[in-house]
Structures are given as C-alpha cells and as structure tokens.
Amino acid sequence: MRQLKGKDFPKLLREIPDKPSLLYIRGELPSPDLKYLCVVGSRACSIYGKRMTQKLIAGLASYPVAIISGLALGIDSEAHKAALDVGLPTVAVLPSSADDASLYPASHVPLAQRILAAGGALVSEYKAPFKPATYSFPARNRIMSGMSVATLIIEAGEKSGTLITARLALDYNREVLAVPHELGRETGAGVNRLLREGATLVRGGADILQALGLKEKDIPEQIPLPTDLTKDEARVLHALTEALVRDELIERAELSAQEANVALSSLLIRGLITERLGKIERA
Incomplete structure (x- = not known):
C-alpha cells in the first residue's frame, strides 16, 4: 500500500473543493489518458439492473474508459465484474481502509483481489485499520464522482444513497447519466426522477461515449469474452x-x-x- 498526495491525484479529483488530503492506494490507478466513468446503483439490484450494467459496460470494451465504483453489494460490484470480464481497468473506492482485514464488505475481498490481479486499484482516504462509519460512505462517494468525467446511475430508489453520488457529481459540474426504468418499480424511482430533473438519458453505449467525449467507432471491435469462462x-x-x-x-x-x-x-x-x-x- 502506498500514499498519494494531492498533487498526484487524478486531475479531475484535484479540482473538487472538498478533495481528500491524502489517499491510500493498493494496485495501480488507470492511465490518466483514459476517461474515468463512475458507475453506481442500488445494493438490492434487480435482474434488469444487473443486465443493463453488464450490457452497457461491455459496450465500452474497445474504448479508452476506466470504470470507477465502490465495491458495494449490488450494482457497484456488478460494474467491477463487468469491467473485469471485458478487460476494462477498474478502481474500487472504499468506505473502509484498503487492507483485507478492514475491507468492506468483507464478502468482496475475493473481488478486490481480482481487481488487483487485473491491474486495477483499491483507493481509500483512511489509514489502516479503519472500519466504515456512517460518514465514510458519502465521503467515499465524493471521491468516486470527483475523479470521474461522468457518473452513470443504473438503478436507485427514491431514498437510495446512490442519489448522493449523483448530487455530488452535479455539484462538481460533471455529467449525470441515468438508465430509465419501468414506471411503478421502486428500484427505478430514483433514476426516473433524475431523468425528470434533467439527467442525461442512457439508451445504449453511444450515449455514454458522447458524455465522455469519445466518438463511436463506425465498425466496433468485437467485445472480448470474459477471461474466466470454461x-x-x-x-x-x-x-x-x-x-x-x-x-x-x-x-x-x-x-x-x-x-x-x-x-x-x-x-x-x-x-x-x-x-x-x-x-x-x-x-
């Protein structure tokens, strides 16, 4: 584990007014030449939310994109897995310290190890050992949205903590993207409200690429298969x-x-x- 001081933070993270004073890093941050995309959503994700996470991230596989998320249950972990499956760099920003003994949730230690093995990173502003506290979750969210060009909200209820990340992204003048949900479903009520309030509608990978300032290829490269298939x-x-x-x-x-x-x-x-x-x- 190494320390990263403010001058060495990713460029966009250095721009936010409440940036951390220090970060603790395991692994390697993606190249600064890549576009960092924060992908978050409900912990109790639906089958639709999981499928859309996999589909949208798979559609970014041949582009210079890195996936940023929070290693949480639900959409966050699905975002990391989807990135790993198609060979995209991914970074987990933690509400705990980054050591295995403190890592939250403990059930995702194997996923964290998979991220590191693939050349990604675990990021925390807390010195080990530190177990997550109530305040450390929104604090983690500001780092995720602060280091990213845009934040993609896959799924969120009306009172979901995911909406905190969306609000922070707006505060930092970053684009907020949202996946529409069927009306009447609680798991999508929050994202549908974001869309009503002006979030960018995501219908497919092309909408994400536009938000990231990337041009869609006329002939897309074949999406690589996951590396752990039989x-x-x-x-x-x-x-x-x-x-x-x-x-x-x-x-x-x-x-x-x-x-x-x-x-x-x-x-x-x-x-x-x-x-x-x-x-x-x-x-």
Whole structure:
C-alpha cells in the first residue's frame, strides 16, 4: 500500500473543493489518458439492473474508459465484474481502509483481489485499520464522482444513497447519466426522477461515449469474452453470432446436449446470455 498526495491525484479529483488530503492506494490507478466513468446503483439490484450494467459496460470494451465504483453489494460490484470480464481497468473506492482485514464488505475481498490481479486499484482516504462509519460512505462517494468525467446511475430508489453520488457529481459540474426504468418499480424511482430533473438519458453505449467525449467507432471491435469462462462456455458464446434456437446453438457449438445445458445455465446465471421467445442470444 502506498500514499498519494494531492498533487498526484487524478486531475479531475484535484479540482473538487472538498478533495481528500491524502489517499491510500493498493494496485495501480488507470492511465490518466483514459476517461474515468463512475458507475453506481442500488445494493438490492434487480435482474434488469444487473443486465443493463453488464450490457452497457461491455459496450465500452474497445474504448479508452476506466470504470470507477465502490465495491458495494449490488450494482457497484456488478460494474467491477463487468469491467473485469471485458478487460476494462477498474478502481474500487472504499468506505473502509484498503487492507483485507478492514475491507468492506468483507464478502468482496475475493473481488478486490481480482481487481488487483487485473491491474486495477483499491483507493481509500483512511489509514489502516479503519472500519466504515456512517460518514465514510458519502465521503467515499465524493471521491468516486470527483475523479470521474461522468457518473452513470443504473438503478436507485427514491431514498437510495446512490442519489448522493449523483448530487455530488452535479455539484462538481460533471455529467449525470441515468438508465430509465419501468414506471411503478421502486428500484427505478430514483433514476426516473433524475431523468425528470434533467439527467442525461442512457439508451445504449453511444450515449455514454458522447458524455465522455469519445466518438463511436463506425465498425466496433468485437467485445472480448470474459477471461474466466470454461471451454464449453466460450464455445457457446463464440457460436452466438446471432439469436439461435437451443438445438441449432448446440449444433454450432459442437457440444453434447449435457455439456451445452451446463454451459447455458452458467451463462444465464451470469447474465451473459438471454433467452427470449425460444431463442438464445448474447446479453
């Protein structure tokens, strides 16, 4: 673990009025040439929220983007996982100190280790050992939004702490992006209100790229596959160049029915594929 002083902070973090005096870093911060995108949302995320997190971040895979989030349960951890799955750098900003013994939530120590193994970073303004306190969560949020060009809100209820991050981003004159939700669903009430109040509507990756000041490629590069797939899972995804019925997919992947069913079940649980109207396609 090393200390980072104010003059060495990411450029945008140096600009906020309430920047920390010192940061403790494990790992390496992404290149300053990348666009930092803060991605946050509800801890009790819905299937829709999880799917949109994976889909939107996967769409950024061939662009110079780094994903910033808070390692929390729900959307935050899904954002880190989605970034890791497609090879994007990711940084976890913590409400605790960055040592394994204090890291919050403790259940995400393996995810934190995966972030470090992939060349990412854990960031905290607290010297170890420090367990999170009530005040350290909004304090963490200001660092996430402060170091980012824009903040993407995937999912949030009316009283979600995620809205604190959105407010801070606005205070710092950074763009707030929001994913629309079905009316009447509590998990989306907060983001729908943000949209009503002027947040940028996100319909797909192109909207995020525009907010980051990046030009969408005319011919997108193929999104890389997650690095922790089994051989059978990789064959299924390679075969899914279009929506296919199950029997046709099994034939194209050259797998037995049993092998294919095991791989499909795993990919469905991870949100990497979807099944609609009898056809299977990449999420």
